[in-house]
Amino acid sequence: MVSDREIKNAVAVLRAGGLVAFPTETVYGLGADASNPEALKKVFAAKGRPHDHPLIVHIADAVQLANWARDIPPQAGKLARKFWPGPLTIILRRAASVSDLVTGGQDTVALRVPSHPVAQALLRAFGGGIAAPSANRFGRVSATTAAHVRSEFGDTVECVLDGGAADVGIESTIIDLSGDQPALLRPGWITAQQLQDALGMPLAAPGSASPRAPGTLAKHYAPQTPLLMMEADLLLELAASLTRQGKRVAALARSAHQPLLPGLTWIAGPADAASYAHDLYDNLRKLDAAGCDTILVEVPPQEAAWAAITDRLARAAAGSPAPDAT
Ligand code: TXA
Numbered sequence: 578m579v580s581d582r583e584i585k586n587a588v589a590v591l592r593a594g595g596l597v598a599f600p601t602e603t604v605y606g607l608g609a610d611a612s613n614p615e616a617l618k619k620v621f622a623a624k625g626r627p628h629d630h631p632l633i634v635h636i637a638d639a640v641q642l643a644n645w646a647r648d649i650p651p652q653a654g655k656l657a658r659k660f661w662p663g664p665l666t667i668i669l670r671r672a673a674s675v676s677d678l679v680t681g682g683q684d685t686v687a688l689r690v691p692s693h694p695v696a697q698a699l700l701r702a703f704g705g706g707i708a709a710p711s712a713n714r715f716g717r718v719s720a721t722t723a724a725h726v727r728s729e730f731g732d733t734v735e736c737v738l739d740g741g742a743a744d745v746g747i748e749s750t751i752i753d754l755s756g757d758q759p760a761l762l763r764p765g766w767i768t769a770q771q772l773q774d775a776l777g778m779p780l781a782a783p784g785s786a787s788p789r790a791p792g793t794l795a796k797h798y799a800p801q802t803p804l805l806m807m808e809a810d811l812l813l814e815l816a817a818s819l820t821r822q823g824k825r826v827a828a829l830a831r832s833a834h835q836p837l838l839p840g841l842t843w844i845a846g847p848a849d850a851a852s853y854a855h856d857l858y859d860n861l862r863k864l865d866a867a868g869c870d871t872i873l874v875e876v877p878p879q880e881a882a883w884a885a886i887t888d889r890l891a892r893a894a895a896g897s898p899a900p901d902a903t
């Protein structure tokens with residue numbers, strides 16, 4: 578997939594304070610040496626991301642936790658054993674040495690051991706922590722292929738490792754273990770129920786006491802075209818009335834029965850949650866690129882396996898103006 582030479586080159590770029598985009602099992606990351614403030618500043622500049630939005634530090638294995646966190650509770654070990662390497666990020670109290678650029682000035686740090694073989698090879702060869710937000714411009718749809726990364730950043734990122742399409746397709750689940758009770762900060766492929774089962778205790782509802790996770794801002798993961806979520810019957814009605822007005826409509830539906838309407842671009846999302854998540858950002862990018870006035874998305878099923886997908890779609894939809902369908 579990626580040669581030893583490419584990994585060596587990527588490590589050299591990281592050591593020199595440059596940026597390396599790399600695949601993980603969730604989405605592509607835009608990586609920098611987590612212990613190099615100048616390199617970290619480049620991440621914020623490339624993404625157009627505000628400095629108070631903290632970064633996830635990626636490490637090769639749980640043994641390295643102690644380099645980044647202090648007062649590590651036994652729950653962290655339980656979750657690490659069960660879910661690492663994998664799509665789970667754990668928030669812990671930061672070690673004193675961790676840069677404020679990584680933590681956004683908070684007293685906590687986000688840590689994750691990714692399972693993607695290219696991410697693992699890179700982390701092992703580099704040896705240290707790699708701070709990596711999702712490889713997309715701030716607020717936009719995450720990248721799940723190397724081509725997505727290049728379309729986001731062009732030549733500003735000198736090294737892009739191409740590890741194929743990301744397996745999971747949506748960002749890691751984030752659990753906060755820095756407080757009195759574990760709290761879910763971002764839903765993901767690993768569900769709240771799986772975390773509760775592994776911990777043997779309930780999760781707290783994320784409240785005002787939990788640290789800020791700005792990826793939980795209402796508007797995030799958004800295409801440039803206004804996006805609305807609705808039930809299938811309403812979607813069909815709205816698509817009909819908008820196209821009748823001469824508007825161009827993009828739809829991410831769950832049925833393959835595409836209505837014959839002029840100016841309608843239709844994608845049928847896969848029926849199972851895993852495939853739907855895998856394809857989600859690529860589908861949103863395709864619909865965004867179709868030059869339509871609106872993207873209509875059929876609401877996913879109200880089931881635990883779809884919770885993270887519904888979360889991302891709701892954020893993509895937040896703030897979109899309602900179309901004038903009269
Ligand atoms: O799957 C993923 O998590 C991907 C891949 C590349 O690992 N990364 C990712 O990073 O989604 P990013 O930066 O797009 O989202 C990280 C989220 C943000 O919402 C950020 O606010 C939150 O993690 N976060 C990071 N450090 C935090 C901390 N100390 N306390 C609370 N939230 C934190």
Ligand code: MG
Pocket residue numbers: 710711719792
């Ligand atoms: Mg992101």
